[in-house]
């Protein structure tokens with residue numbers, strides 16, 4: 001069962017900052033035509049450098065930011081086309097766990113009040129039933145009941161993250177969106193929180209999208225991985241495909257930073273290019289393939305023609321001119337974009353069929 005589907009979802013922010021020397025009306029394309037699908041119980045890792053659009057994608061999925069274009073289907077219903085009340089009802093099946101548990105929890109409320117709030121907001125259960133549910137949730141996330149009346153600032157980082165997860169679980173979501181959920185935790189606490197998330201997936205079948213710059217964590221927990229660069233997914237596949245045989249030059253360079261301890265494993269790896277330079281601002285996305293100014297394998301057409309997703313194996317797609325032409329359903333025909341032209345348009349220009 002598909003719990004989430006994104007179809008060519010984009011987010012454009014307007015800039016009105018003349019004092020910074022930017023053109024009035026200039027736009028920041030934070031997310032461009034992102035398509036994704038996630039099944040019940042599946043875990044997807046969303047990776048990329050800062051500014052890649054992964055956090056904006058997460059916020060679009062949970063409704064903290066509205067899409068500028070595209071469809072977001074939750075449980076088979078397009079939430080971008082619903083009335084606000086219906087949208088809220090559908091979206092409650094998708095909950096977010098934030099990076100910094102301290103700033104995302106109300107410091108004036110107790111653990112019990114924080115975890116109970118979604119039940120009150122959604123008018124679920126009587127006072128007695130809500131209290132029972134809070135106790136059950138604390139057991140589920142492994143937080144002792146004695147902390148029920150404690151405020152978040154008296155808890156450790158790992159305990160606070162458990163409170164955030166308990167709050168997200170309160171109304172039985174089908175999907176958890178986790179934005180760097182272990183970034184502020186030390187390594188041993190990270191392992192326990194990741195273990196808890198794994199249990200939730202197995203026991204409750206909750207699908208998870210984990211946004212992280214920590215590739216080691218993603219390799220450990222995700223079933224599939226999507227790699228983002230300047231707002232677009234440039235490669236997607238199973239965790240084994242993406243980590244075992246990364247195809248996009250950006251993915252290869254990004255993964256070159258992962259230390260490989262085992263000398264035998266290291267010797268078997270192909271040469272891994274280093275990632276040079278900084279990510280360009282999303283306000284000035286390069287034409288053609290946005291990665292071309294940093295790409296060690298760039299060709300002349302890379303700066304003018306935007307590559308489209310190409311299936312290179314079952315479930316493994318890559319957007320790069322080094323790979324054969326995409327199959328017809330993946331081609332986006334007859335549209336021109338501010339950041340380049342489609343492959344079909346380019347082929348027409350150079351006289352190909």
Ligand code: SF4
Nearest residue numbers: 289292295302320321
């Ligand atoms: Fe590099 Fe060209 Fe592929 Fe972009 S399309 S990743 S610039 S080779």
